[in-house]
Amino acid sequence: MLAILHPNTSLDDDAYRQTMHYLENLPGVSVRVHEIQGASQRLTEIYLLGDTKSLDKEEIEALPAVERAIRISDDYRILGRHRDDRRQSGFTYNGVEFSQSNLNVFAGLCAVDVPEHVEMMMQALEDNGEVCTRMGAYKPRTNPYSFQGHGKGCLPWVFEKAGKHGIKVVAMEITHESHIEEIDTCLEKLGRPTGVMLQVGTRNTQNFELLKAIGRQSTYPVLLKRGFGITLNESLNAAEYLASEGNANVIFCLRGMKTEAGQPHRNMVDFAHVPAVKRLTRMPVCVDPSHSVGSREKSPDGVLDVMHATAQGVIAGANMVLVDFHPKPEKALVDGPQALLMNELPAYLEDIRLCHDTWKKRQAIYQRLKGEATE
Ligand code: PEP
Numbered sequence: 001m002l003a004i005l006h007p008n009t010s011l012d013d014d015a016y017r018q019t020m021h022y023l024e025n026l027p028g029v030s031v032r033v034h035e036i037q038g039a040s041q042r043l044t045e046i047y048l049l050g051d052t053k054s055l056d057k058e059e060i061e062a063l064p065a066v067e068r069a070i071r072i073s074d075d076y077r078i079l080g081r082h083r084d085d086r087r088q089s090g091f092t093y094n095g096v097e098f099s100q101s102n103l104n105v106f107a108g109l110c111a112v113d114v115p116e117h118v119e120m121m122m123q124a125l126e127d128n129g130e131v132c133t134r135m136g137a138y139k140p141r142t143n144p145y146s147f148q149g150h151g152k153g154c155l156p157w158v159f160e161k162a163g164k165h166g167i168k169v170v171a172m173e174i175t176h177e178s179h180i181e182e183i184d185t186c187l188e189k190l191g192r193p194t195g196v197m198l199q200v201g202t203r204n205t206q207n208f209e210l211l212k213a214i215g216r217q218s219t220y221p222v223l224l225k226r227g228f229g230i231t232l233n234e235s236l237n238a239a240e241y242l243a244s245e246g247n248a249n250v251i252f253c254l255r256g257m258k259t260e261a262g263q264p265h266r267n268m269v270d271f272a273h274v275p276a277v278k279r280l281t282r283m284p285v286c287v288d289p290s291h292s293v294g295s296r297e298k299s300p301d302g303v304l305d306v307m308h309a310t311a312q313g314v315i316a317g318a319n320m321v322l323v324d325f326h327p328k329p330e331k332a333l334v335d336g337p338q339a340l341l342m343n344e345l346p347a348y349l350e351d352i353r354l355c356h357d358t359w360k361k362r363q364a365i366y367q368r369l370k371g372e373a374t375e
C-alpha cells in the first residue's frame, strides 16, 4: 500500500506526526518514506511494506496527512504503474525535464578522447540548440586490453567545456561506486558548471551493490541500461533496486538484445518494448540506437539503419535518445564504426522531431477512437 501525503506536508506538522505514529504501529508493516521535490511542490510518499493485505484503504485515507492511498502490486512497487495510480512520471534535473511525454536527445562521444573532439561535439550541440550530451570517461570493455576510458583525469576539462557550451546534463557511465565521488568532487570544485546523469551499462544491470550505492544518493539521476541477456522483468527489477534505496529519478534505456538472430545488427533492436515499459512503469524510456544497430550501414532509401531504428523508438513514444557521434570516427578510441558525423546532426534532429510530433498525432487518432466508442 502507498499513502500519498498532501503536497508540502511538513515533517513538523502535527498531522504528519499523528499519521506516522499510526502507520509505524501497524503490526507486521514496515514504513519507507520517499520525498519527491517537484518544480512547484514537495510530495511525500509513504510505502507500507510487509503484511498489508488486511489494511483498509479508507482507513489509511482518513489519516490527517494522507491525501490518498493506492494499493500497489508486488512488482516494481515504487517505479511501477498501479491500479488507480494517477501519479506523474518523471522529474526535473538541472533545469531539464524528463518525463514519459517529452523527449531529450543525448548525442555525444561514446568515449572521451581528446579535448579537440569534445570541443567540436559540444560546439555542434550548442549550434543546434541541444543542452544534453553523452561522454564516456569510464568504459567497461569486453577485452581487458582495450582502452578503458580516461577516468577521472578527463572530468575537469569535460565538465568545463560542457559549462562553456551550455550543456546542462552529461550522461556518463560509471562502473564502480567510487566514480560517484570522483564526479561529485570534480563538479563541486568547478562550481557545478553542468550536471551529470549516472549511466549503468548493460554489463552492470544486475550489479546489485553498484545499483544500491547509486540508489543511496539522490544528487544525480540515473540512466539504467537494459541487461542484454536477461528478461525485461529482470531489468525492470534492477531499476526498482535504485528506487528502493531512495533514488527514483531513473530513466530506463533499451539498447538491443544479444543474440545471433539480431544480425546483421550488433544486437536485436528491442524498441517495440518502449510502450511496454511505459505501461508497466512510470519511468521515462530511452533508446540507444547506436549500441543496438552498431554500424553505419544504410538501406537503398539512403537512410542509415541507426536513424531508422531511432525513428522506430521515437515514433513509439521514446522520451530520450542516447546516440554516438564523432567528428572523426576513424580516430575514435571506442565504437567509431557506429558513430554518426557532425554534418548529420541537424538532419538527424529534424528526423527525431518529426517522429516525436508524429507520435503525438498518433495518440490523437486513438483518443478520437476512444471518444467515438463512449459516445
Ligand atoms: C555505452 O552506452 O557506452 C555502452 C557501453 O552501452 P551498453 O552498456 O548498452 O553496451
Ligand code: MN
Binding pocket: 110, 291, 334, 335
Ligand atoms: Mn560504445
